[in-house]
Amino acid sequence: MxxxxxxxxxxxxxxxxxxxxxxxxxxxxxxxxRLPKEQALPDAGAPGAGPMGGGPMAGGPMAGxxxxxxxxxxxxxxxxxxPRGWTETGGSGMRxxxxxxxxxxxxxxxxxxxxGMAGGELANVNRWRGQIGLPALDEAGLASARKEVAxxxxxxxxxxxxxxxxxxxxxIAGLLETADGNTWFLKMVGDAGVVAASRSxxxxxxxxxxxx
Amino acid sequence: MIDRWxxxxxxxxxxxxxxxVLLALLMVLVVGCTLAQVEMGTFxxxxxxxxxxxxxxxxxxxxxxxxxxxxxxxxxxVLAVNLLAAQGRRLELSWKKSGLWIAxxxxxxxxxxxxxxxxxxxxxxxAIEEGQTVNYVESPREMELVxxxxxxxxxxxxxxxxxxxxSRGGTIPVPGTPLSLxxxxxxxxxxxxxxGPQDPPGPxxxxxxxxxLLAPLPxxxxxxxxxxxxxLVEPVAGGQSYGxxxxxxxxxxxxxxIHEGRTYVLSMRSRRIYLPYSLTLKKFxxxxxxxxxxxxxxxxxxxxxxxxxxxxxxxxxxxxxPLRYDGKTFYQASFGKGDTLSILQVxxxxxxxxxxxxxxxxxxxxxxxxxxxxxxxxxxxxxxxx
Numbered sequence: 001m002x003x004x005x006x007x008x009x010x011x012x013x014x015x016x017x018x019x020x021x022x023x024x025x026x027x028x029x030x031x032x033x034r035l036p037k038e039q040a041l042p043d044a045g046a047p048g049a050g051p052m053g054g055g056p057m058a059g060g061p062m063a064g065x066x067x068x069x070x071x072x073x074x075x076x077x078x079x080x081x082x083p084r085g086w087t088e089t090g091g092s093g094m095r096x097x098x099x100x101x102x103x104x105x106x107x108x109x110x111x112x113x114x115x116g117m118a119g120g121e122l123a124n125v126n127r128w129r130g131q132i133g134l135p136a137l138d139e140a141g142l143a144s145a146r147k148e149v150a151x152x153x154x155x156x157x158x159x160x161x162x163x164x165x166x167x168x169x170x171x172i173a174g175l176l177e178t179a180d181g182n183t184w185f186l187k188m189v190g191d192a193g194v195v196a197a198s199r200s201x202x203x204x205x206x207x208x209x210x211x212x
Numbered sequence: 213m214i215d216r217w218x219x220x221x222x223x224x225x226x227x228x229x230x231x232x233v234l235l236a237l238l239m240v241l242v243v244g245c246t247l248a249q250v251e252m253g254t255f256x257x258x259x260x261x262x263x264x265x266x267x268x269x270x271x272x273x274x275x276x277x278x279x280x281x282x283x284x285x286x287x288x289x290v291l292a293v294n295l296l297a298a299q300g301r302r303l304e305l306s307w308k309k310s311g312l313w314i315a316x317x318x319x320x321x322x323x324x325x326x327x328x329x330x331x332x333x334x335x336x337x338x339a340i341e342e343g344q345t346v347n348y349v350e351s352p353r354e355m356e357l358v359x360x361x362x363x364x365x366x367x368x369x370x371x372x373x374x375x376x377x378x379s380r381g382g383t384i385p386v387p388g389t390p391l392s393l394x395x396x397x398x399x400x401x402x403x404x405x406x407x408g409p410q411d412p413p414g415p416x417x418x419x420x421x422x423x424x425l426l427a428p429l430p431x432x433x434x435x436x437x438x439x440x441x442x443x444l445v446e447p448v449a450g451g452q453s454y455g456x457x458x459x460x461x462x463x464x465x466x467x468x469x470i471h472e473g474r475t476y477v478l479s480m481r482s483r484r485i486y487l488p489y490s491l492t493l494k495k496f497x498x499x500x501x502x503x504x505x506x507x508x509x510x511x512x513x514x515x516x517x518x519x520x521x522x523x524x525x526x527x528x529x530x531x532x533x534p535l536r537y538d539g540k541t542f543y544q545a546s547f548g549k550g551d552t553l554s555i556l557q558v559x560x561x562x563x564x565x566x567x568x569x570x571x572x573x574x575x576x577x578x579x580x581x582x583x584x585x586x587x588x589x590x591x592x593x594x595x596x597x598x
Contacts, residue, residue, distance in 0.1 A: 030387055031356075031372040033348075033486045114420060133341055133552035163550035 076180045078113070078153060081208040083201035096184075099205075101198040107190030109202070114183050121175055124185070125159055132163040132171055132189070149203065152210035153178060156186075158203075168192035172199060174206050226297045234291045241267070241284050255353070256433030263330045285330065292323045308588070311581025318573030325566030333561040336485060337545065340493040340514070342552045347490035349540075349558045350482040355400075355441040357459055359386055359393070360477040362468075372484065375400070378443050391476065394446040396456060401429040401439040404462050414458070415444050419467040419478075421458025441480055447471075489518035489538065494526065496547060496554040510544050512554040529556065 082088060085102030099109035125145070126136040137145060149156040156174040163169040172195060173187040188195055188202050224230065245261035252260060261267055262284030268277040282290075299316045303309050336349035354375050361369040371386050378384075378398040385392045397415070404424050416422050421444075432439050442460040446453055449471045457467060461480040468477040492515040499509040511530035516523060516537065527535050535542040541564070545557035 029374065030377070030384065031374070031484075031486075032388060033370045033372075033484075034367050035370055035486075036367050133548075133550050135343070164552055169550050 076178070076182065076211070078111075078176070078178065078184050079210055080205050083204055086201065086205070101188075101201060103194055103197050105191050105194035107188065107194045107198060109188045109198075110186075112185045112187075114185070121157065124175070125173075128159070128171055128173055128187070129161055132161060132169045134161055134163060149174065149206045151176070151207055152212075156206050156209065158206070160199075162192055170195040172202055176209065178211060222297075222301075225294060226301045227294075228298065230294050231291070231298065234287050234294060237282060237287050238284070238291070241281065241287065244281070245284075251433075253434035253437075260433075285327075288323045288326060292320055295320050295323075308584055311577045311579070311584055313577070314580060315574050315577025318570045318575075318577055321566055321573060322570035325563050325570055328563030328566060329561055332563060333559065334485075336558045336560070338491065338542065338556045338558055340491060340512075340554055340556065342493050342496055342554075345490050345492040345517075348484045348486045350484050352438060352482050354483040355439065355461060355480055356483040357393070357443050357445065358477075358479045358481055359389070359391065359447075360479070361389065361474055362477055363474040374483065375441070383448075389476075390449040390471065392448045394448060396444040396446060397426075398441075398443045399426060399428045400441055401431045402442040402460070402462075403427040403429050404440060404442065404460060416456050416458035418455030418469070419457045420463060421460075421467075424458055424463075426458070438482075443480065445478070447476070447478075487538070488520055489516065489523070491516055491542075491556075493554055496551060498547060498551045510547060512544055512556065 082099070083101075087100045087102075089098045089100070095110050096113050097111040099111070101107060101109065122137070122139060122142050125142055129136060145159055145161075147158045147160070149158050154176055156176045158172070158174045160172045161170070168191070169189065170192040171187065171189040173185065173189075176184040176186070178184065186206065188198065241261050244267070245257045248257040248261060260283075264283035265286040266279035266283050267281040269280045270277050295316060299313070303312055303316070305313075334351070335353075336351045338346055338349050340346045355378075356372040356374055357378055359371045359373070361371075369388070371389065373384055373386075373393065375398075378395055379400070381395045381398065383392050383394050404426060411425055414422055414425050416424065426442055426444075429440075438461075440460060440462040442458060442462070444456055444458055446456045447469065448454070452471075454469045454471070457478055459467070459478045459480045461482070463480075467479070468475055470476075493512055494515055495513045497509065497511045497513075498507065499511075500506055501508050509530060511528055513526060513528050514535070515526050516535075518524075529535050529542055529544050531544055534544070539562070540558050540560045543557040543559070544554070546555035547553060548555065
């Protein structure tokens, strides 16, 4: 019986130690790191990278879509004409609108609006490039990549990027600053072949942008 | 009286019937956990069934939860106690029983190993693009609020506030800076949506979050999902408030403010652990069988650089051939971005050897017991013949 008592005491202590240790491993500090500028890259592991077998668009919505302010209305709301066969769903979550071209395959067309410069054109373009695995541009590279589309709402800065690799991803995105201080982002991204098939219609849509 | 109760309790805890019940419960848990992975994902199911003391069931429409089964942690703990106690009570301490002692020790070590893994294992990942050098791992299931001082042109000072600190709320001083963060709310998972013209004002008073409304959501459980965490924080420095900011990993736009000439950027991201060494992805390969899209091999050729030890070498990480370094194991886990991004699963488990040792002990114990029994068999036969 004595031996049994000592066994029990040891076992109770062991169980207590295990439970206590499970509660004691919480990281509650403010961590600090000093990093050279070049290491401060955009988050590469943001949502959107899928499990093995997935691609850049696997695992849910497109990564990195920025939030929008209160939905502009009246004169502040950007309007467009949809190409034939395209459909539009209203804003959900952080999007102002989602557009759907009449093509099969991976493609996503989004409209997002933000107040002010929303971090700046260079930062946003580099964020987009990062999403499809392209290195960042500097101001000179940005200027040479930029094309302009004239619309009734103002000049749209247009960018067209394609990733490397076996399953190529292409992104065509336009930025438009409106007089009320908002920045509009219209972005089409997906498999390179599918995006190429919808490119001309997307450009046609951009040309129809207007505010009145 | 007390002795009688203790004696009964001792009988119960050393009961072999209890062993059988616990083993049966483990089987039920394994089946339940396997089936639950369809809805909850691997991580969620293992957490709910195996790494908890009870399996809870949410009664629909009531907000109540009731325990329907003991969880793997409780069953394992009781089983370990039961095995230890039963061994102490039943097995005589003699050489002829040494095989059974070793086999039982192996079983107990196996259960202990699972506890060590549950408590001490850290699962992280490293997302690394071709040509990129990375010196940190990320925990995709834990968030941190980052305050980054980007003033110096040569480097950034990065301060990460852990999720548990944010959950606790209150005022959090940021060491090394004059800043404190007043945490007004923290949502582990949230629905963020644009504020419409008829909606009330949002909780944030500064930054892009002023036009965003928040609603709490239950944390995600699936492996493929990630929480959209959100915090409402008020930076305060020198008695001056910089307003209330909404910081979320669902927000892509940079948000910053300036205090005494220093620029601080606020963001929410997966928790990072910085390493004293770095990996550079030289090439990611995604090979397929000729003429098909069927994957044949995934591999990452990385360069390991550790300035503190002077170590510089290339390592090829591929399926079932991880890199083991500095107590961490880097497995090839995923890829993306047109085959230019490799995602390595990084596991740090101080008890990773325990299951191997446990299995070796069980095998050794059975072999020893078998050998002793074989040796005793002919002798017993000889005695009978005599």
